Amino acid sequence: MLKEFTCIICPNGCEIEAEIENDIIQSMTGAACPKGENYVRQEITDPQRNIATSVLVKGGNLPLVSVRLTNPIPKAEIFRAMEEIKKVTVYAPVKAGTILIKGILGYNSDVIVTKNVE
Ligand code: SF4
Numbered sequence: 545m546l547k548e549f550t551c552i553i554c555p556n557g558c559e560i561e562a563e564i565e566n567d568i569i570q571s572m573t574g575a576a577c578p579k580g581e582n583y584v585r586q587e588i589t590d591p592q593r594n595i596a597t598s599v600l601v602k603g604g605n606l607p608l609v610s611v612r613l614t615n616p617i618p619k620a621e622i623f624r625a626m627e628e629i630k631k632v633t634v635y636a637p638v639k640a641g642t643i644l645i646k647g648i649l650g651y652n653s654d655v656i657v658t659k660n661v662e
Pocket of ligand 1: 551552553554555556557558574575576577578579580581
């Protein structure tokens with residue numbers, strides 16, 4: 545079966561076509577570098593995603609601050625991770641790089657602030 549993927553590893557966004565039989569890649573075209581092939585292999589076996597969202601700030605010059613994960617987590621866990629992140633409120637001032645949740649859902653991925661709020 546021919547499957548199409550858009551590589552999300554870098555801004556090039558290569559369109560990759562892979563011929564897959566029984567979860568085994570028979571051939572692949574369209575990746576401009578080996579990272580794209582690795583991405584497709586990961587997508588087939590254990591898809592991972594990062595999260596970029598925001599959390600509430602109390603007492604700051606902005607009502608929200610942007611956050612992201614330090615490492616991607618399984619795609620199937622994104623909804624549960626978002627529920628955990630939604631529970632967080634920070635108090636200004638807050639600095640970029642501050643860890644808000646260490647090891648979210650037990651994964652090797654922290655939720656960190658990506659912006660300063662005075
Ligand atoms: S295949 Fe390589 S060049 Fe293309 S989007 Fe992925 S990482 Fe970027």
